[in-house]
Amino acid sequence: MDKIRYGIIGIGAQGSSYARFLTGKPEIPGFELPKGPEHATLGAICDIDEDKKAKYTEIYKDIPFYTDWKELVLSGNVDAVITTVPHYLHTTIAIFCLEHGVPVLVEKPAGVYAKAVREMNECALKHPDVAFGIMFNQRTNVLYKKIREIINSGEMGQIRRSNWIINTWYRPDVYYRQSSWRATWEGEGGGVLVNQAPHQLDLWQWICGIPTKVFAKCRFGFGRNIDVEDDVTIMAEFENGAVGTFITCTHDACGTDRLEIDLDGGKIVVEDSKKATIYRLKEFEQDYNKNLKPEDLFKIMSGNGAGGMYETEEFENTDGWGKQHITVLENFACHILEGTPLLAPGTDGINGVNLCNATLLSAWLSKEVDNPVDEDLYYSELQKRIEEEKNNKAGR
């Protein structure tokens, strides 16, 4: 076996992109595809939608199409499965795959509530021989990889503060009306936190660590005809006492994406996920603090900061569209074929779900909560929102 045959469960916007990457066949004439993964191909497709069946059996004539995802998993036509389905189903499908020895690459978010994701992870621990990954494609962004390496190396010391504003996903009402499950408590389990921001919720924790406490304010259905959160402000505390903020919304038509991390040894700023600037202090701040003399004060206090104390380095990410997803598809294939380490082990998905759950619970209860939160409490509060949503819809 030199190529992994992927089975795609759910052939919507994301699933159809993967099909194109894996086959090299653009269904949009004239659309130029990036080079697909070398060690993977398309094995089968599944969807419950009859229109999609008609469409995709026409485009991919030789590829088996299933309407029952369990049939696809057990068909023998696939060496691995990708779950491009509504979020609630990720854990259900992953557990079935793991129990039947079929490698599974889950889409983000790993799930909607921590309880289900924990059960999936426990199942994965029982089946360590079955490959289990998650599509955290943004971990392949060279900027975030490099920043993580710098921070993990310790060369810039401990993190003191981190702030991310990530609003570069404008979603008007027409977007939310695309399908009935979208941006609902029942169908999707949340709004911007479960649909748009999971990558950043993952990257933030991948780079800066897992918060221990969360206070958050969410606006639900702000300017949109939905009941879920579409405007979020998080304040989180980390184990070493560092404080971070994370801001995201879907109504900002001008879009900001700016991550700033303040460390003992300087500062890192990433703008638009495209450009990173490292401000590297020549000594750790603690050492400057210890050694500065009264006569240095005027120099430092006049003007902004102290230019002479640091050097800057810039680097860029120029990855085109599709590159990141293809890298994860290839990595997961090579992991199965050759044991290449996973870019994103499937079990890592729980961190983003935990933080999402803590954020919503804090906003619902109007108080600071521990992270991870009590998963039963979260689940029962979520059920209340599902009930309320039904009543709201009935009243519309």
Place this chain on the structure above:
Amino acid sequence: MDKIRYGIIGIGAQGSSYARFLTGKPEIPGFELPKGPEHATLGAICDIDEDKKAKYTEIYKDIPFYTDWKELVLSGNVDAVITTVPHYLHTTIAIFCLEHGVPVLVEKPAGVYAKAVREMNECALKHPDVAFGIMFNQRTNVLYKKIREIINSGEMGQIRRSNWIINTWYRPDVYYRQSSWRATWEGEGGGVLVNQAPHQLDLWQWICGIPTKVFAKCRFGFGRNIDVEDDVTIMAEFENGAVGTFITCTHDACGTDRLEIDLDGGKIVVEDSKKATIYRLKEFEQDYNKNLKPEDLFKIMSGNGAGGMYETEEFENTDGWGKQHITVLENFACHILEGTPLLAPGTDGINGVNLCNATLLSAWLSKEVDNPVDEDLYYSELQKRIEEEKNNKAGR
């Protein structure tokens, strides 16, 4: 009378700058002074420090020098007073001036705790004929003035979110050791919130309104041998439901100053208090939301935001050092002489003090608080910190 004679109470770093502006006499040879206020001059100086008396009676031979500030106020040598003294004294001196009919320009912050500032403001209301201003010199920054005008005009609609990171004041331990009252609960009543950030606490509220709720985390004596807060993260809620964050610390040697305001009609970003960028949507976001069609979605969702939806305008502030303070000194003089409207009425000082008090109280109690807070509760909590500080000092 064509010039106001200012009496400076407290001739430290700030007071001596004002003396230079008012006399045009630099005590530092070769130092080029900006042009001073046209309608003001130096009437008298007061300080309790004998060394300063020796120094300044030598420099300003014709200017009366007092060691008792009440004597200066009542001397007949001054038409107005400036309070460049430790913050606790601002309200005491201002009340005395108001009661004796002497115009008073208080330094920022207006005071340390809301109770005293409220009493000062009540006194001012009883003496509407006595001019009462506050040195919010940064309100003269053309960027913030223009942004306030834009927002107040309503042309960009309501504010949805505001975020300010203001860390451009690196303060090492040697700074804190300059005088015994600095950065103490007893002497100064706080740290970065009462000393470095009052201008931004004022500007934020001057531009974005007064928060109704505050949740905050503070680090006390982080990396410094002090008991007060030197690292602050605020999450505030405003009357219209908008959420804002405000971040400030004194240990960031690389310094960030970035204000972002998101509105119905676009976005405003100010960097380093020097450059503002206005992203003006061609229609309000609400209208885009209403009118966008499914076929517009792909264009909007691909790439960052939607370039065609807005136009940008940039403007800069190029004010040199001293310009802002001189503008306030001149404005207050013209207010007395000709009734020119005040740039910053003295009573406005309470907003910054309230927000500072709410921030500290929230951090102390680890919960969200209303703004303004219960002033007696704040005062009693402050007294506890003063006691603890005494014990900590005794143990050092």
